[in-house]
Amino acid sequence: MWHVPRLPLRTAASLRCHPLSIGSRRWQTTPSKASKASSSLLEHRHLIGDESTGLTSYEAAEDAQEQHRARFLTWKGLPETSRTAEDCPRPLLLSFESTPTFTLGRRQEDLNEEQKAHLERPLDVHLLRHPEPISSVFHPLVKKTNRGGLTTYHGPGQLVLWPVLDMHSSLYPRYSVSTFASHLEATTQQFLSDLFDIKTYTNRDEPGVWVHAPSGQPRKIAALGVHHRRYVTALGTAINIDVAVKGTEEVNPWARFVPCGLEGKRATSVVAELGGAAQGRVFDLKDLARQWAAIFEEGLVDALRRGADLGR
Template sequence: MKNKKVTVLDWGLIDYKEAWDKQEALFADTIKLKINLREHPDESAITPNYLIFCQHPHVYTLGKSGKPENLLLDDAGLKEKNAVYYPINRGGDITYHGPGQLVCYPILDLDNFFTDIHLYLRTLEEAVILTLADYGLQAGRYEGYTGVWFDSDNARARKISAMGVRCSRWVTMHGLALNVNADLNYFNNIVACGISDKAVTTLQKELGKPIDMNEVQLKLQQHIVTLFGMELIA
């Protein structure tokens, strides 16, 4: 039985490791339920879906396919920047999270929607593209890379949203980060996403003014809900 309902959780500004642990718990519980349902079928039972929104204090995370040397700071440098570093279990290379950056962690059972990771990533990208269009900005994809970009067809190419996910038994975790009012100086301390010759940008930089984070969150949430055909749990 497919469950299109989704619970939205707003964790606010939360330590990265704390959020990671909470994600892992929801992820593990969903997988455990799926395994149990396969062993003991129950047509009335459903697996849950979550959309989690948050921000993090300054942190650098390295995906499974990333190179540690793409972090350009040593321990002393991290301390000076008031930042921490974690190698983690998502796909992708290194990225930065910090205040002013909207993070979305969908913990979904894709059996409730569609079992296609490529389509899953493209759908998340589309939600970001539509959110930026709400602000009059034309963004798109960069062939060969995940995430959302501006001017991907010329030398001014710059990335505004990074993505990295983990999926097991069609249950997802980790997700996307959208730079809204983030401090771009922190990106100077990494080879962001392993790409050394492309810039990073924010919604604030593109529009020339700070943007309300809650407003962006609601817009992104609505586009994700619409594109996946979800039903919000009140």
């Protein structure tokens, strides 16, 4: 059975870093607890398919997303005289940590058998900073999706966040396609800054969140991929927390392909950017998702907190 607790949200003010000692910082998190329906506008569900690892298959998360999306589309298809505010679905944030999966963009050419087999090769995953340490060999899934872009990866140590909402709802200020993308990026930037003191930037021509690289290759720490149907959103963002970003193809999934076709650039993670400061830390992705949700909800209700519109 899928474990999908509804989690209470926190205000962004409670997410600030607190100094421990000279030369060290830590982020403050509170263990997540399942609760009854929140009074907040945004509903948040963190999906867990395997209690022993905390992982969920990409396909199970996709099913949960499409079920809620169908509720929105059904409600929007009713005559206006039949719609009531009480029956309108609430915006939902689905978060999860996926089993290893390579996803392809909708306009991307299908892979040939050799290319597909290359991505499906066994992948060694070792996450010792996980609440339940993972050390196992996985056989990645390769899946076509309805997002734009090219190949990307989702897997253990990466936090995936999919808001399912109506961009033209009367419950909050309207979104355009570009302002919704900007809100996802701005939320992720604030999340990384507030919790980990990681400074980032965005680029109109290269969606996602990037870490500054005064010398060397630009580093992508969070991917962005969104799909809209009648203004109802699907997919969202994926933040590399403790996923492997270095090493050979046996352990580093990013070494098997060019992420989203971005030659000359590479993937990074929170752990890679923190370096020695990550030693001894445990990264609870369920709790981190709850804190991202709190920041996202601020922009949901206040358009001024959605970040700069890059005009995509």
